[in-house]
Amino acid sequence: MNLLLHISSIPGRLWLWFFDRFIMYPLMKIVAPMLAVRFMNLGYWPSTSEDDRKLIKFMDDADDLEEYESDRSHIHLYEKAMSMHPKYPNFQDMEVLEVSCGQGYSLEWIERWHGPTKCLIGCDKVVTRNVNNIVYGNATDLPFADRSFDFVLNVEAAHLYSDFRKFVKEVSRVLRSGGTFCYVDVRYPHDAYLVNEIAESFGFILQHFEDCTEEVVEGLNYSARKYDDLLERAPFFVKLFKKSLRETYCAPGTDGYERLKSGQKMYVAASWMKH
Amino acid sequence: MKLFVHNFMSSRFLKNVTVGYPLELTVKQFEEKDIEFDRENTIVMLDKVQYEALLVAAAAVNQADRIPSEQPAKYDELSDDQLKQFHHILMNIDVVDGELICPETKTVFPIRDGIPNMLKVDAEK
Numbered sequence: 460m461n462l463l464l465h466i467s468s469i470p471g472r473l474w475l476w477f478f479d480r481f482i483m484y485p486l487m488k489i490v491a492p493m494l495a496v497r498f499m500n501l502g503y504w505p506s507t508s509e510d511d512r513k514l515i516k517f518m519d520d521a522d523d524l525e526e527y528e529s530d531r532s533h534i535h536l537y538e539k540a541m542s543m544h545p546k547y548p549n550f551q552d553m554e555v556l557e558v559s560c561g562q563g564y565s566l567e568w569i570e571r572w573h574g575p576t577k578c579l580i581g582c583d584k585v586v587t588r589n590v591n592n593i594v595y596g597n598a599t600d601l602p603f604a605d606r607s608f609d610f611v612l613n614v615e616a617a618h619l620y621s622d623f624r625k626f627v628k629e630v631s632r633v634l635r636s637g638g639t640f641c642y643v644d645v646r647y648p649h650d651a652y653l654v655n656e657i658a659e660s661f662g663f664i665l666q667h668f669e670d671c672t673e674e675v676v677e678g679l680n681y682s683a684r685k686y687d688d689l690l691e692r693a694p695f696f697v698k699l700f701k702k703s704l705r706e707t708y709c710a711p712g713t714d715g716y717e718r719l720k721s722g723q724k725m726y727v728a729a730s731w732m733k734h
Numbered sequence: 735m736k737l738f739v740h741n742f743m744s745s746r747f748l749k750n751v752t753v754g755y756p757l758e759l760t761v762k763q764f765e766e767k768d769i770e771f772d773r774e775n776t777i778v779m780l781d782k783v784q785y786e787a788l789l790v791a792a793a794a795v796n797q798a799d800r801i802p803s804e805q806p807a808k809y810d811e812l813s814d815d816q817l818k819q820f821h822h823i824l825m826n827i828d829v830v831d832g833e834l835i836c837p838e839t840k841t842v843f844p845i846r847d848g849i850p851n852m853l854k855v856d857a858e859k
Contacts, residue, residue: 552778554742577779580739586849591828592739595851600747602843602852604755604784607742629747 497564500615501645501709501726502532502678503539503671510669514542521572529685530564532678537565539674540614540643541573543667543730553609554578556633558598558626559616563590569612580608599625606635613642624657631661634733639666641730645675648725655729663731675726676719683710735850738824740791741783745836745843747854756787757843758835759794769825773814776821780809783824792823794832 505511505518517538518524527534541547550573560566560581567590570579580603582596596602598613599622611630620626630640640663646654655665686708690701697704709715718724745754785805792798800819806812809820834843834850843852 554782575775577775577782578738578742580742582852584853592736593849594735594739594743595849595853595856597747597853597855600852600854602744602747602850603742604744604746632746 497562498530498533498537499561500533500536501675502682503536503674504532504677504681505535505539506674511539511542511674513547514538517542517548527568532681534568535678536643536675537568537614539671539728540612540641541569543641543728544610544639545666548573550574550576550610552577554607555580555610555612556601556603556608557581557612557614558601558630559583559613560593563593565614566590566592599629601629601633603633605632607633609635609638611638611640613640613644615644617642617644618646623654627657627663628661631663631733636733638733639730640733643671643726643728645719645724645726648722651725651727654727655731658729658731662734664734666730666732668727668729670725671728672719672722672724672726676716679709679716679719680711683708683716686710735829735845735848736825737791737795737827737829738779738783739850740829740834741787743834743850743852745834745839745841745852748836748839748841751836751838754836754838756784756790756837758837759791759829759832760835761794761829761832763829763831764795765828765830766822767826767828769821771814771818771821773817776817776824777809779824780817780820788823795823795827795829797823797827 505514514535518535544550546553550569553576555569555576555578557565560583563581566579566581570576579592581590581593582598582601583593584595584597586593586595594602598616598620611634613630617623617626634640640658642654655668659665687705687710690698690704706713706715709719719726740757740759743757745751745757748754788801789798789803792801800823809817828848829845830848832845834845834852835841843850845851
């Protein structure tokens with residue numbers, strides 16, 4: 460029975476794989492500005508745990524967040540990733556690279572609230588708008604010189620890369636010794652812990668590793684309300700992909716949401732220092 | 735693309751490329767902005783700049799004469815006027831249209847609308 464269920468789910472999974480890689484990003488290039496979609500991650504809602512204390516304090520202390528209110532859970536995810544950095548929340552005078560920066564709003568957020576950095580560069584395969592210092596580049600072929608950065612940030616993108624090991628090798632190459640790599644992403648539980656094995660094989664020393672699936676599910680509940688509402692107001696050609704888009708942002712009721720909620724998938728937050 | 739970004743970029747990811755740095759740069763169009771000068775920030779920024787690459791970038795916009803041909807021993811001993819020249823090249827110049835070229839394979843990476851395309855799949859077409 461399980462085998463039959465597995466086989467019957469294959470076409471749907473193949474479609475979502477195809478949709479994620481070949482339709483969603485070109486579609487978002489057209490749609491994102493129309494719908495004011497700025498961040499493309501599942502979101503995060505901090506818990507009261509010790510791990511999230513710094514993040515909560517930072518968000519409480521930040522003022523003038525009105526324009527970011529609808530993106531709060533997405534920003535929380537960025538803050539979660541960055542809060543694993545030992546210098547958080549102050550990244551002044553650092554040379555920072557975000558691999559897979561999406562539309563680059565995160566770069567503006569980081570520079571405004573954690574800068575001024577010495578340099579902040581974003582790299583993505585798909586660039587949807589011209590923002591300062593974004594480069595078209597592949598995460599597995601980073602177009603940067605060896606030992607160029609103090610801090611590499613990667614938020615919910617690596618599950619789409621063709622070769623995770625090569626990506627980590629590239630991060631290790633472009634980071635200076637003593638530099639920090641902060642990573643958050645969704646994984647299958649059976650391979651979540653391999654992430655650290657791979658990182659260690661490229662000279663990284665683990666600083667933090669956390670299963671934050673529950674906080675991400677809470678974040679999803681928040682962000683899905685916003686996206687469901689936007690979808691209702693979207694043009695017809697976007698609504699054609701409504702089901703797949705809801706699956707992409709893991710709205711409640713979708714398989715993706717249930718997989719996270721039931722523990723079939725987990726959300727990992729980890730950081731390493733380069734030896 | 736701000737000119738200082740060139741200082742970080744490399745084509746090392748290409749097959750048979752060992753260093754890929756600094757990338758050659760040709761600029762067809764650039765804009766000059768007026769970003770506020772900050773002495774301390776400029777010194778901090780210059781501290782880790784690869785001077786050889788900075789000279790390549792400055793020459794590409796015909797402004798190499800703004801900065802010394804040899805790397806200054808100590809940036810914090812430079813005058814404000816001298817540092818403003820570095821600040822101008824690093825921060826005020828946005829390359830809108832041009833090309834980055836691998837120094838070893840001569841693979842061309844276009845810069846269009848201010849965004850360099852460093853995707854291997856596009857460069858190898």
